[in-house]
Amino acid sequence: MSRLYELPTDHLASSTQDGHRVYLYPADVRGRLRRIRTGINTVLILVFLSLPWIRIGGRPAILLNLPERKFAILGIQFWAHDVPMLFFVIAGAVLSIAFVTSVWGRVWCGYACPQTVFIDGVFRRLERWIEGDSWTRRKRDASALTASKLGIKAIKWSAFALVSLVIGHSFLAYFVGTEAIGRMMSQSPLENPGAFGVMAFISGLVLFDFGWFREQFCIVACPYGRLQSVLMDDRSMVVGYDPARGEPRGEGGDCVNCYRCVAVCPTGVDIRRGTQMECIACTACMDACDEVMTRTGRPTGLIRYTSVSALKPRSFAYAAVLLMLAGGLTFTLSTRSLISAELVRAIEAPYQVIPDSDGVVRVTNHFKLDVRNQDFKASRVRIELAPESLAAGVELVTVNPEFGLSAGELKRVDVFFKFPTALLRSGSGRSWLNVGDRKVEVRLVGPFS
């Protein structure tokens, strides 16, 4: 046992010295943290699978319709022109990661990363049910190919493929909606080659990654893993071994040198050698060691979370900027109207100077007004162009002073503003046009502007 788990010191345990994969067989673990993680895994998987099905106020909770450039997040609709709002979301996500990592280390990796959640919560479970515990799996993989081995592997990979297909379809539902997924599933793949291709690619990727590649992704491919050394410092929370209590191993120290903490590690780490970049803070070694400590009558916590520091200045700075971003996003969302209106100057003739029948020389500006009902729901709204915010002397001329817009509809109307030439000279022509509950600025031009 100890020889099997005595890890190399000059290269990673999950690869040979020349870089070939060494397949890991992490042992099962029970304990308080395992139960917490199972609960969190279950909730997160249920949220992922059910979100595309949930409706908020009749609108999808999540829909990222890229071809039509319309999006719904928590029932709020967004269009392509709302993209600047993404600044708050992306900056907030980056800062949240920086904040959480600086205080709680790799808690995301251990508890919430889809890689950990699905591998631990689904794929390893299926593997254990079908193939047996880590020793049985290790022995089977080392044995010659027989009909029974082939049969067990076929059952396991069929189960993995089925789960991957469910994940692939659920992923696609975020982009096309559940109604479209249902419709496409009843049709031939040739009728929806693009959607089918995306689903097949995602399912294949999931099968490869969660079924086989596993910890290699965390160790060699995950960019977040590479950022750890920058985001964390010696006061960040990490899973750590207490050498003062544990050493000398098996000779008076509390560590009985059973290697149980190494056996359960999914990334091939011996945490007794100190904090390592490959550690994803899954806490399996904490549960494993606590079990050993309890059995041998010693206090638990030889491997535990360490450096739970009070918030440090850097964390305060992250939190402050995060609060500002959250405030900015809340303000932008609360002042956002379901009607979008954009006034664009007609390029063919920006203005004309025409003497009117009353003898006054007036300027006419021609604009195109784009108005969209941004609601996804099948509700029709009435839009009224109300000229009451126009400066005195400015007159609105349009054949569409009032019109209806159904859900998602965009309408372009021609609008003209007529005003005496003197208005621009006096500089008192600042005007707004009321478009439903929106107000758009009208920038008048003329020979004296």
Ligand code: SF4
């Ligand atoms: S599980 Fe605990 S006692 Fe066993 S080797 Fe690891 S640290 Fe030592």
Ligand code: SF4
């Ligand atoms: S060292 Fe412990 S916490 Fe880190 S990955 Fe291995 S088992 Fe998980």
